[in-house]
Amino acid sequence: MQDFIKNLSKLAKDKHNENKKFFAKLKNKPPKNLDYVMQELHDAEFKKTDCLECANCCKTTGPLFTDKDIERIAKHFRMKTQQFITKYLSIDEDNDYVLQSVPCTFLGADNYCSIYEVRPKACREFPHTDRKKFQQISNLTLKNVEMCPAAFNIVEEMKKRIKV
Ligand code: SF4
Numbered sequence: 001m002q003d004f005i006k007n008l009s010k011l012a013k014d015k016h017n018e019n020k021k022f023f024a025k026l027k028n029k030p031p032k033n034l035d036y037v038m039q040e041l042h043d044a045e046f047k048k049t050d051c052l053e054c055a056n057c058c059k060t061t062g063p064l065f066t067d068k069d070i071e072r073i074a075k076h077f078r079m080k081t082q083q084f085i086t087k088y089l090s091i092d093e094d095n096d097y098v099l100q101s102v103p104c105t106f107l108g109a110d111n112y113c114s115i116y117e118v119r120p121k122a123c124r125e126f127p128h129t130d131r132k133k134f135q136q137i138s139n140l141t142l143k144n145v146e147m148c149p150a151a152f153n154i155v156e157e158m159k160k161r162i163k164v
């Protein structure tokens with residue numbers, strides 16, 4: 001897994017044009033059963049991929065924090081929301097709340113998330129490969145395959161399984 005993660009950025013760059021063309025065609029004419037296929041590919045990949053051996057998303061990018069995320073996590077720490085924001089968050093160029101630094105402050109040395117039960121929605125949903133109308137997030141997916149080995153594998157399987 002560690003070798004795969006180390007080489008992932010290059011592997012994804014090599015596949016970038018091919019993936020971009022595939023997603024452009026997919027967006028144009030998504031198959032009727034796309035949601036079903038994506039759920040199958042997502043489940044199969046995460047049966048063999050153990051995120052605890054990876055945590056590359058938590059190490060290299062941070063999630064956006066919604067107001068609901070902030071309220072829930074601040075409550076978990078028995079902090080006021082403003083205290084939580086001041087201690088852990090900053091505002092990015094799109095005006096969204098993000099972590100002050102990566103790797104994520106809440107990631108342990110054992111790759112466990114110390115706020116797993118209350119983690120941000122974006123963390124729960126990452127890498128979004130089981131979301132409905134997957135063709136609509138192709139730009140995000142093109143970025144995610146550079147950092148998430150599971151997303152990379154899922155896109156490779158998509159190209160084998162879905163004829164566009
Ligand atoms: S979601 Fe992807 S990048 Fe994050 S830990 Fe799992 S396999 Fe690694």
Ligand code: SF4
Pocket residue numbers: 057058061062063104105106107108112113114115116119120123
């Ligand atoms: S909150 Fe938890 S799941 Fe989300 S990036 Fe931080 S360590 Fe990872």
